Amino acid sequence: xTDTTNTEPTKPHRSQWADVWDxxxxxxxxxxxGVIFIVIVLGVFIGPWLWPYDATFIDIRARNQGPSxxxxxxxxxxxxxxxxxxxxxxxxxxxxxxxxxxxALSLGSFVGITAGFFKRLDGPLMRLTDLFLALPILPLLLxxxxxxxxxxxxxxxxxxxxxxxxxxAIGITSWMPTARIVRGDVLALxxxxxxxxxxxxxxxxxxxxxxxxxxxxxxxxxxxxxxGIANAIITESALSFLGLxxxxxFPTWGRLLNDATQYLQDYPERVxxxxxxxxxxxxxxxxxxxxxxxxxxxxxxxx
Amino acid sequence: xxxxxxxxLILAVPTLLFISLVIFLLxxxxxxxxxxxxxxxxxxxxxxxxxxxxxxxxxMHIRFWKWLVQFFWVEPQVLFDHYFGTAYAEGKLRxxxxxxxxxxxxxxxxxxxxxxxxxxxxxxxxxxIAIPIGIYSAYRQYSVFDQAGTFITMIGYSIPPFFxxxxxxxxxxxxxxxxxxxxxxxxxxxxxxxxxxxxRQMIMPVMVLAMQTTAQISRYMRAxxxxxxxxxxxxxxxxxxxxxxVVVVVHVLRNSMIPVVTVIALGLPAIFGGAIITEQVxxxxxxxAQLIGAIQANDLPTVQTLTFMFAFLIVFFxxxxxxxxxxxxxxxxxx
Numbered sequence: 001x002t003d004t005t006n007t008e009p010t011k012p013h014r015s016q017w018a019d020v021w022d023x024x025x026x027x028x029x030x031x032x033x034g035v036i037f038i039v040i041v042l043g044v045f046i047g048p049w050l051w052p053y054d055a056t057f058i059d060i061r062a063r064n065q066g067p068s069x070x071x072x073x074x075x076x077x078x079x080x081x082x083x084x085x086x087x088x089x090x091x092x093x094x095x096x097x098x099x100x101x102x103x104a105l106s107l108g109s110f111v112g113i114t115a116g117f118f119k120r121l122d123g124p125l126m127r128l129t130d131l132f133l134a135l136p137i138l139p140l141l142l143x144x145x146x147x148x149x150x151x152x153x154x155x156x157x158x159x160x161x162x163x164x165x166x167x168x169a170i171g172i173t174s175w176m177p178t179a180r181i182v183r184g185d186v187l188a189l190x191x192x193x194x195x196x197x198x199x200x201x202x203x204x205x206x207x208x209x210x211x212x213x214x215x216x217x218x219x220x221x222x223x224x225x226x227x228g229i230a231n232a233i234i235t236e237s238a239l240s241f242l243g244l245x246x247x248x249x250f251p252t253w254g255r256l257l258n259d260a261t262q263y264l265q266d267y268p269e270r271v272x273x274x275x276x277x278x279x280x281x282x283x284x285x286x287x288x289x290x291x292x293x294x295x296x297x298x299x300x301x302x303x
Numbered sequence: 304x305x306x307x308x309x310x311x312l313i314l315a316v317p318t319l320l321f322i323s324l325v326i327f328l329l330x331x332x333x334x335x336x337x338x339x340x341x342x343x344x345x346x347x348x349x350x351x352x353x354x355x356x357x358x359x360x361x362x363m364h365i366r367f368w369k370w371l372v373q374f375f376w377v378e379p380q381v382l383f384d385h386y387f388g389t390a391y392a393e394g395k396l397r398x399x400x401x402x403x404x405x406x407x408x409x410x411x412x413x414x415x416x417x418x419x420x421x422x423x424x425x426x427x428x429x430x431x432i433a434i435p436i437g438i439y440s441a442y443r444q445y446s447v448f449d450q451a452g453t454f455i456t457m458i459g460y461s462i463p464p465f466f467x468x469x470x471x472x473x474x475x476x477x478x479x480x481x482x483x484x485x486x487x488x489x490x491x492x493x494x495x496x497x498x499x500x501x502x503r504q505m506i507m508p509v510m511v512l513a514m515q516t517t518a519q520i521s522r523y524m525r526a527x528x529x530x531x532x533x534x535x536x537x538x539x540x541x542x543x544x545x546x547x548x549v550v551v552v553v554h555v556l557r558n559s560m561i562p563v564v565t566v567i568a569l570g571l572p573a574i575f576g577g578a579i580i581t582e583q584v585x586x587x588x589x590x591x592a593q594l595i596g597a598i599q600a601n602d603l604p605t606v607q608t609l610t611f612m613f614a615f616l617i618v619f620f621x622x623x624x625x626x627x628x629x630x631x632x633x634x635x636x637x638x
Contacts, residue, residue, distance in 0.1 A: 131321055131322070136572070136576060136616075139579070139610045140329075143610060147330070238580055241580065257465060258465075264469060264484075275466030278466060279466055283458060287457065
């Protein structure tokens with residue numbers, strides 16, 4: 001007679017996320033990207049506490065300096081320390097990127113799940129998504145900035161007003177890819193047996209979405225999230241670069257790049273730092289997203 | 304196929320109308336006043352007349368209808384008159400810019416060639432570079448060339464044009480002094496030297512825009528080639544004793560181009576969007592620069608017309624991509 005205890009699995013139970021983490025660890029690019037992104041975020045948010053200079057401190061006698069021990073990145077035309085301005089600018093750029101991504105993600109997931117789950121809403125919502133995809137994003141963003149900048153600035157203050165405006169503008173113009181991917185996944189999920197089982201024991205629609213649908217579409221949402229951060233940071237910098245973003249004295253990476261291009265002939269090296277910061281952040285986030293996509297795809301996992 | 308094309312064409316009409324309505328309503332909320340620049344000494348009743356002359360007196364829906372008529376009916380007539388010497392548009396009101404008080408389309412026609420030259424050239428260059436890279440990195444998957452290609456395309460994808468632009472200016476104009484960094488739009492090509500100058504001033508904007516195109520299209524090309532390289536028909540072709548060149552270039556490449564061609568068509572409007580930034584960096588006097596100028600000067604008719612033209616391009620190239628996909632791939636039947 002066989003011993004039934006021997007058939008017990010010897011390995012401890014592994015969750016799906018542990019598998020994903022193992023796979024992600026093996027992806028060198030993703031790990032490097034993740035580490036660089038965390039370093040940038042920490043540097044930008046903790047750095048100003050450690051760095052003696054303030055981003056708005058004007059020292060007119062130390063203007064237009066090259067890199068030195070006191071100012072590793074040099075100073076600008078008003079003698080403000082470039083490293084401090086880079087950190088202050090990074091706070092804004094990354095904060096805009098994260099918030100806009102969250103907004104786009106929740107909008108996209110909401111539309112995608114609603115369209116996939118409720119058959120009656122599928123047609124109208126997908127037509128709406130198509131319409132949004134046909135909008136010219138950059139011109140429209142510029143127009144939105146033009147129209148709502150002054151009213152919002154006077155309502156809640158210039159910096160916060162523009163922050164809200166940029167986040168909302170990016171959010172409502174970049175949710176469409178997420179919505180499409182999530183809808184496709186929800187449609188496929190709805191045909192699975194466990195949904196039928198849940199349905200047959202009388203699960204309500206809201207519980208069905210919360211307990212069964214949402215956890216299972218989390219992986220495409222996470223991949224969209226990483227790509228969304230990159231997209232939002234680039235869009236914010238583009239708006240600031242075109243002079244339609246934050247006010248001139250308020251540093252963001254795009255704004256610093258714009259300021260630096262005006263001194264291109266005399267101090268070409270100034271362009272380098274903000275551009276490098278934007279590119280490095282976007283590159284690291286893109287690599288992270290690439291690795292995450294591989295790690296979350298069970299067909300590739302284990303190879 | 305024909306029914307599908309016709310159905311898509313008909314569907315495009317409400318889409319475009321909806322987009323133009325969205326743009327119009329957005330601009331309706333604009334706080335700016337076109338009379339703000341008029342001197343204070345002008346009496347209010349004259350100002351009111353000027354406002355009426357700009358067509359601002361009527362209610363919203365009538366102005367929207369007028370804009371539609373001007374854009375879709377009067378402007379094509381003007382174009383027709385221009386080419387055939389007829390006089391259909393004689394005396395009809397066109398879309399007038401508040402900034403220059405001249406028809407918007409006249410300015411667009413002046414500026415479009417600059418944008419088309421730079422954008423079109425960069426797209427062609429980008430595609431010509433991207434396709435061989437994609438083919439070779441798929442053929443030698445996970446080789447050093449493939450890994451390097453992946454890295455470089457990732458960089459090209461991540462570095463925004465407003466950084467690559469100043470960067471190439473610093474390297475090639477400031478340091479090396481090879482190329483001029485301001486695009487001279489008044490330059491006329493009439494002999495060999497001026498042609499060389501034109502080439503030299505186009506290299507940098509084209510390079511910046513082509514970098515983005517190359518990054519995207521070579522990724523698609525690689526993925527599409529990889530899909531096809533493991534198919535049975537490739538093994539058959541090799542078993543027949545065809546040379547490796549013929550297998551890859553004739554059999555695999557032709558089949559892999561199907562999705563890539565649609566991606567190329569879909570990407571064209573996005574390139575126009577990217578050109579807005581590149582034009583700003585290199586001071587190219589194209590329609591992107593016109594849009595920025597109009598936005599800053601609160602010139603709403605120009606903004607509306609240009610934004611709508613961008614939307615039109617997107618809808619149009621989406622349509623072309625869909626139809627091309629159906630024509631190129633006989634397995635796809637939409638009806």
